[in-house]
Amino acid sequence: MAGRRARTGRGWDASPPRAGDTTPRPRRGRPAAESEAAPRGEAGSGREAAPPRDEAEVAREICLRQLAVRPRTRAELAGALARRGISEEAATEVLDRYDEVGIIDDAAFARAWVTSRHAGRGLARRALANELRQRGVDGDTASEALGELDETTEAETARALVERKLRTARGEPDAVFRRLVGMLARKGYPPGVAIRAVKDALAAQSAEAAEFAEQIDADALTAAETEIDR
Template sequence: MKVLRVGPPSGRWHHRRVVLDGGPTLRLRPEDVEALGLEAGADLSEDTLRQLRSRAEAALATEMALRLLAVRLRSRRELEERLRRRRIAPEVVGGVIDRLTSEGLIDDARFARAWINSRLALRPSGGLRLRGELLRKGVAPEVIEQALREAFSETDEHQLALHVARSRARRYRAQPAEVAYRRLAGVLHRRGFSPGAIAAALRAVLGRAVVTE
């Protein structure tokens, strides 16, 4: 197969379009074009063609990952899953994720801190819920624990639970006492607050605590 044309760097990612004779137009990073020695009129061996296609797929995966990261920070596993859903080859996904990690663009510790801070600001939750959310996103337990320690060294979980309890208790003023206790306890439990924080909040807001499972 022959290269018909190699375009100049263009677009946000400065990729170059490589037009092949009888094949698709591929987009590659400038350094990949140089490494493969691609130029108009060049005949491609089977090995070079395989490398070209692999590097084009990696360029596409990198662009997709960077677009996702531009929206918000994401964990390594989140990005891996999103790229694999687009049918990017697993070995290409792994290489791209490793490179972005080495460049500091993917950092699970930074992601965990940002996730916790966002949750505490927008939807106050306890450590149990935050831990579960981050585990589902593939963050390592030790990374989660460090991020939680940092967050709750500045924010008191009992005070957060009390804030949520006070804001929600207004809804249950007309309810029988036992119903109000159960519903408010359920809210705090679903938010992932510890049993101790729930009991303290219920005592402060409703006058006594109830046991939650």
């Protein structure tokens, strides 16, 4: 119909073409220049690809991100770098430098770990030694840190753990005794420390528990448990 615009798939043609005119008429919509723009990063975009980053710089960033979460041992950081594909040469360079300036210090890590895990979780030296070994702390460094946790402190912590558990413990004295000794064993306490801590705590709890505790031969049980461990 004359005077009406013809609708196309992409827009409106404002007027009918004149006779003999074969020139494509622009349509409203997305400009051709925009639709034909070169993809980002290709020639003609005015942007050049970034040069490859120095491997040591990448290694430092990985280490700092790891250390921002919590202190790490050298072995832990070396493992993180290896998993990210950092070469052994670059990792050694960065970790040696961090050793020099004190950013990583396995001895300080071990001391702090022993103090915090004993106070917070009540872990004994045997359990703490296992955790330090899993984190790559060498035996001499771990032994030095564990030496700061003496037997008296360990026994006092075991007794405190038992007393806290006894407040909510239910069942016959013999069942409670076994559960509490097992709890201390899982935290790394040796049989003698665990058995004596539970016996003493039961003796102070009630008459029934005290009577049961009197029947416990701590030395004999300790010897038996030690033999089983071997």
